[in-house]
Amino acid sequence: MDGKIRAQxxxxxxxxxxxxxxxxxPGTKDFFERALKYRSKHEMPWLPDVIPFQEMRGKRVLEIGFGPGYDALSFMQAGATYSGIDITPENLERxxxxxxxxxxxxxxxxxxxxxLPFDDASFDVAYSNGVLHHVPSIEQAFSEVHRVLEPGGDFYVLVYNKNSLFYRITLAIWYQIIHGYRHKETLQEQLSRIEFNEADERPIVNVYSKRELRALLQQTGFKVSSIKVRKLTWEDLPAVWFVHRFFKYIPRSLLHFLGKAxxxxxxxHARK
Known part of the structure; x- marks a missing residue:
């Protein structure tokens, strides 16, 4: 099945x-408030530190893959002129x-x-959080972002880290010990299982090193200002039998510190 249909x-x-x-x-107040609280307090409390939402007032911002609208809210609360595209039709109404x-x-x-359904040089800022590692060609997506940005425009993109603890240990070693040999699946096939969904689909999931991400951005015409690393929660650690239940007691400050590596x-963050 086509990767884009699987994503939808x-x-x-x-x-x-x-x-x-x-x-x-999804679409209700209870869903949004509960999911946003988890995202901002547990999963991505560091996001405002790496994405300057507070500097977006008056800027034309394009978000690629807005999902249920968590970051769209941050941009609009900051006063940005916001536009968003998403491949999933249900997400528009949500x-x-x-x-x-x-x-x-x-x-x-x-x-x-x-x-992208926009004219050249239409935006001051482009943003994509956890989306472009699911597309068939991230190079084409980066080229499109470059096209629709004004000269000097900013691009903020979040993708999965190949050199993360979750990928190198939890997936590459632990999941393979428990699931890989039993199901005879490759690491890439195991990776496609990590995205929870009730449709039992296996979406495209790619991972990148800092060097690979920098090269991809530069090849599509961007100047890379910085590449940071974040996001380590106790759920990212290997589910090692009874020990896993104690991971939730690891100090959040320690996980945040380790998550930077x-x-x-x-x-x-790159610029056109």
Whole structure:
């Protein structure tokens, strides 16, 4: 099945936040508030430190893959002129409903990251959080972002880190010991299982090193300002029998410190 169709089915059935807001329907106040609280307090409390939302007032911002609208809210609260595209049609109505709770009407449309439906030099800022590692060609997506940005425009992109503890230890070693030999699956096939969804789909999932991400951005015309590493939670650690239950007691400050070296996300800031 086409990777883009698999993406639509994956996040159409189970938008980001589904595991932290179980029992709540996407598009409702309860779903959004519960998922946003988990995201901002546990999963990504570091996000405002690496993405300057507070500097977006008056800027034309494009978000690629807005999901249920968590970061769209941050941009609009900061005063950005916000536009968003998402390949999953269900996410349009979900985001409109979620942001309406805060008095916002986001400009969102269905769209493909590899063929952005905007004119050249339409935006001051482009942003994508945990999306472009799922597209068939990240090079094409980066080229499209470069095209729609103004000269000097900023691009902030978050993708999965190949040199993270989660990938190198939890997936490459532990998952292979427990699942790989039993199911006769490759590491790449195991990787496609990590995205929870009720449609039982196996979306494209890619991982990148800092060097690879920098090279991809430079090849598509960007100047890379920084690449940071973040996101280590106790759920990212190997589920080692009874020991795993004690991981939740590891101080969050220690996980945050370690996450700057072996976290699951690379956060790149590049300029056109």
């Amino acid at each position: 089915k994956t996040w159409g059935s189970s938008p980001t936040g589904s595991t932290s807001a179980k029992g709540s329907a 985001t409109r409903k979620h942001l309406a709770l805060f008095g916002f009407e986001p400009e969102v449309r269905q769209g493909d990251a590899e063929a 072996v976290g699951w996300y690379l956060i790149a």
